[in-house]
Amino acid sequence: MLQEKNLGAVTQLMMGREVEGTVYYWTAAYLVDGLLVDTGCIYTAPELIEYLRGMEVIQVINTHHHEDHVGGNDLLQKEFGLDIYAHSQAVSLINKKMELHQYQELVWGYPVPTIVKPIQDQIKTEHHCFQVIATPGHCADHLSLYEPKQGWFFSGDTFVSEDQKVFRADEDIVGIIASLQKIAELENQELILFTSIGKIFPEGKASINKFLNHLEEISAAVANLAAKGLNAEEIKISIFSRESGLAPLSGGHYSIQNLVDKLLTRASPSRQTAIDYT
Numbered sequence: 153m154l155q156e157k158n159l160g161a162v163t164q165l166m167m168g169r170e171v172e173g174t175v176y177y178w179t180a181a182y183l184v185d186g187l188l189v190d191t192g193c194i195y196t197a198p199e200l201i202e203y204l205r206g207m208e209v210i211q212v213i214n215t216h217h218h219e220d221h222v223g224g225n226d227l228l229q230k231e232f233g234l235d236i237y238a239h240s241q242a243v244s245l246i247n248k249k250m251e252l253h254q255y256q257e258l259v260w261g262y263p264v265p266t267i268v269k270p271i272q273d274q275i276k277t278e279h280h281c282f283q284v285i286a287t288p289g290h291c292a293d294h295l296s297l298y299e300p301k302q303g304w305f306f307s308g309d310t311f312v313s314e315d316q317k318v319f320r321a322d323e324d325i326v327g328i329i330a331s332l333q334k335i336a337e338l339e340n341q342e343l344i345l346f347t348s349i350g351k352i353f354p355e356g357k358a359s360i361n362k363f364l365n366h367l368e369e370i371s372a373a374v375a376n377l378a379a380k381g382l383n384a385e386e387i388k389i390s391i392f393s394r395e396s397g398l399a400p401l402s403g404g405h406y407s408i409q410n411l412v413d414k415l416l417t418r419a420s421p422s423r424q425t426a427i428d429y430t
């Protein structure tokens with residue numbers, strides 16, 4: 153399913169696999185001044201093509217290599233002959249078959265591997281100039297787009313909510329915090345954040361700072377409980393009461409426990425958490 157939302161100069165395209173009339177997870181792409189930011193998953197690729205037919209799409213970028221951001225690449229290239237750009241580290245990842253967990257296969261599916269080009273520092277459209285900002289952490293090849301005159305910031309999966317507590321097993325919390333601090337230090341006093349789950353944060357810097365404070369509060373609580381001798385599971389229950397329902401659905405790949413484990417490792421880098429995510 154694809155739903156369009158007009159946000160003035162920016163158009164939001166919400167896309168998600170429909171199963172018996174229900175979409176279980178939406179991913180947002182954005183269309184602004186002929187630039188398409190992300191391409192959804194493979195299941196929604198035909199709808200994206202039909203939506204874009206007759207419209208002026210000149211450039212396409214992928215914020216990162218994950219399957220819900222590159223799934224439309226193949227058809228976009230075949231139907232419109234478009235070049236697609238991504239972080240240099242994403243190029244080889246997008247051009248090979250991904251390894252997906254079962255839940256990812258069900259919700260987003262395997263994208264067709266595509267050849268994308270390494271992005272430059274800037275993307276110019278007819279009316280705007282976007283700075284390409286490396287925002288690693290969610291994954292090493294993540295980038296965001298920043299348009300200083302408008303205060304627009306397309307954050308991909310780097311920032312999705314002020315109180316996120318469920319994280320992937322392969323995310324780098326130190327990198328995430330550094331990327332968030334980088335965004336909070338941009339010269340614009342106000343940023344409008346366009347996230348990949350579709351939520352828009354009009355007071356973006358305040359939202360980023362809330363999220364940073366949220367992570368630091370959890371981090372302090374984790375360190376405090378670890379010092380008292382609680383193990384990782386006990387710390388999670390003590391702070392959050394229970395695990396997210398997404399943890400069993402994803403085989404532990406997406407969980408609150410991941411955040412606790414990462415914060416423990418951050419507090420004490422020699423500490424290794426041995427959890428089987430398979």
Ligand SMILES: [Zn+2]
Pocket residue numbers: 216218290309
């Ligand atoms: Zn992602």
